[in-house]
Structure formats: C-alpha cells, structure tokens
Amino acid sequence: MHPTHYSWHAGENSLGKAIWPVPLALSPDELLSTWIVRLALANGCEPLVLTGFLWPGWRPWTIDLDRASDFSYLEPLSKYSGIRIGSLVAASLRAVARATTGTSKKPNTTGPWILSLGTRNRKRLGGLQYCSYCFNGDATPFYRLQWRLAWHTCCPNHQVILNDRCFWCRAAIEPHRLTTRNSNTAYCARCGDNHGDSLHLRAVSSAMAFQSLADAVVCSGVGRYGPVLMTACEWFIVVRYFLMLLRCTTRHPNSNLTKCLVSIHSQVGTLKSTMSGLPFELLPPFERAQMLCCVYGLVQAGPKELKAAMISWGLTSATMMQDWPSVPYPINELVNALPSRRRTRKRSGKCSQKPKPPQVVMRMWAKLCRKNYG
Numbered sequence: 001m002h003p004t005h006y007s008w009h010a011g012e013n014s015l016g017k018a019i020w021p022v023p024l025a026l027s028p029d030e031l032l033s034t035w036i037v038r039l040a041l042a043n044g045c046e047p048l049v050l051t052g053f054l055w056p057g058w059r060p061w062t063i064d065l066d067r068a069s070d071f072s073y074l075e076p077l078s079k080y081s082g083i084r085i086g087s088l089v090a091a092s093l094r095a096v097a098r099a100t101t102g103t104s105k106k107p108n109t110t111g112p113w114i115l116s117l118g119t120r121n122r123k124r125l126g127g128l129q130y131c132s133y134c135f136n137g138d139a140t141p142f143y144r145l146q147w148r149l150a151w152h153t154c155c156p157n158h159q160v161i162l163n164d165r166c167f168w169c170r171a172a173i174e175p176h177r178l179t180t181r182n183s184n185t186a187y188c189a190r191c192g193d194n195h196g197d198s199l200h201l202r203a204v205s206s207a208m209a210f211q212s213l214a215d216a217v218v219c220s221g222v223g224r225y226g227p228v229l230m231t232a233c234e235w236f237i238v239v240r241y242f243l244m245l246l247r248c249t250t251r252h253p254n255s256n257l258t259k260c261l262v263s264i265h266s267q268v269g270t271l272k273s274t275m276s277g278l279p280f281e282l283l284p285p286f287e288r289a290q291m292l293c294c295v296y297g298l299v300q301a302g303p304k305e306l307k308a309a310m311i312s313w314g315l316t317s318a319t320m321m322q323d324w325p326s327v328p329y330p331i332n333e334l335v336n337a338l339p340s341r342r343r344t345r346k347r348s349g350k351c352s353q354k355p356k357p358p359q360v361v362m363r364m365w366a367k368l369c370r371k372n373y374g
C-alpha cells in the first residue's frame, strides 16, 4: 500500500445479498458512519430512521460510531446492506487506533490522533474535515476515513488545507443530522449550503510531507527516528513529545528550549500559541498544520542534531521532561545524559483577584465559541 494513495480500505461493491431497495457500495476509503448516512438518504429516509430500524432502543448518533470498541452492532447492517462485516469494520477507525496507540480500546477521554467529535446528545462540536474539491470530483460526495485523523490537515490531491466547519455558517460538520431534503452528504445540516462550494487555504508543504510520513508509519507498523527503528505506537509517542515541547516554546518564546529547537528547525520560532489552548485533537486544521510542519523538521533532523543542540544551549533533563513522567525512547537516552538540575517554582495558594491577561481571556473566549458554534 503506497501511503500517498491514502488507501485505508478497498471498499466493497458486491451487493448481491442486499435486502434494501437501493443497495449502496462502500467507496474505497469511505468512513463507516458517513456511509450509513449516505445509505439512509439513498433509501429515502433520514439517518435517525434507519438506525432506529436497525438498532431499536439504541442511540448510535450520541456516540462515536467509528471508534466503537465492539462491532457486533454491525450484524444487522451487514445483513440488510449486503456489505460484509469485515469491510464495514475496515471503514471504521479501529485499525488506525490500534496502530497509533497499541490498543483498539476506546479511551474514556479524547483519544490520541483521532479528532474529537465533542458529542452532546446528537449534536457535535467538530471532529470531521472535508475537501470541497474531492466532493466535486465524486460521483456521489462521500467522507474519507482520513478526514477524522488529527495529522491529516491537507488534501494532497488538491493542495489545500481541509475545512472542519461549514464555510458559510461555521457549524461543525454533522452529516448524521441531514434530512431527506438533502440529496447527498455534502450539504450543511444547519444552513443547508453545499460544502462543495467552500473555499480553502493553500496547503502547507511540510504539513503534507508529515501527513505522508505518518500514513506510511501507520500502514507499515514501523517508524524511524534517525537510525532507530521503532513500532508505530512508539513513533507517535515521539511525535506527541515534540508537540508538547512546541507548546512550551510558544508559552516561553525567549527560553533556551525555544532557542534550542529553533536552531534545529527555524520555523519553530514563527509558531504562535494556539489561541484556544485546546488539546491537539480539538484544534482547527490550520493550527495543527503549523505545528506539524515544525514536528516534521524536528523528526527529520534526528537525535544526533537534537543532542548537539541540547548541549549547546545548556538544557537540563528537567527542561526536556517538562511535566512528562518520562521521556519516550530513544530520546530518553539523550535526555538522561543531560544535567538534572530541577527548576523550582514558587506557587501561591491564594486565588488572585486581579484581572486576567488578554491572552487568557482570548483562550476562554475561543473555548466558549467552540461550544456555541457546535
């Protein structure tokens, strides 16, 4: 499987056993939950009606269907649609979750590397991206599995940054709330406008390079940092570690840590603090792309250059660990060799009554907007 083709699964066309009036093929790379929406609309009913028939008494749109830990619920769907259960599971996020975290068990909190839907009842706050040019090239527009992945920020076919909101009303993308008035899944469930008419920012080349690299790691199950070969899961922990360091540099732009990372990859110096302060999986595509550009530079530089820069800027192991209990392999070997002087912080137990700084207020405002635009 070549990573630039983004072939996560082959889809399925064999619909001989389909019972429903309008059988619907599962397109290659199509995302399971959004295929269910497409199936409902093709058969002239709303997604809620279809799932009510398939699973009476269960409310599947209140959870993240693509990240379910038990796929036994797919049996009736397979029976009526004619698509094999194996093909349906392949359209879920199970394989990606297993490769990136080492387990396919759904975590209780925001799962790493998969965009969070922020589900509240049937409403969502985000979690799904799209490329309008891809929609316009489809016979029937469909959502790709990779549009749920946090390291996917660009469309390599059209060289644009993905959108994660309706271009017209800024609502989150919620195809499961479409009605039979909508002829396909490319419409906004809130304002009814067509996502296919959206505009996009131009893609960032390093973010696309990182995207291809991360896809290759998931597909092959192994990654590389310098000369060290590691499992995909270990590689993604190294990437997560660099993301953590980058966040520190945006909070402390004049620190030696920042200067160290800038000396390895100059673009680190241009990185701005994310306004919302949200976890990586909740950030908009453009902000993730900016961070991944820098991560790509740091990963490509390798451990030898990191070691030289850390020594050159006099960094301690405490600085390199920040709040992490331990540094991931193989960077731990470099960090353990550094001086271990710990920083001491003065903490006051009193609650400050002073006005909050503008940056803190802006972060609170951004979090409020994410909730209210959902």
Ligand SMILES: [Zn+2]
Binding pocket: 131, 132, 133, 134, 135, 155, 156, 157, 158
């Ligand atoms: Zn595209």
Ligand SMILES: [Zn+2]
Binding pocket: 166, 167, 168, 169, 170, 171, 188, 189, 190, 191, 192, 193
């Ligand atoms: Zn809209």
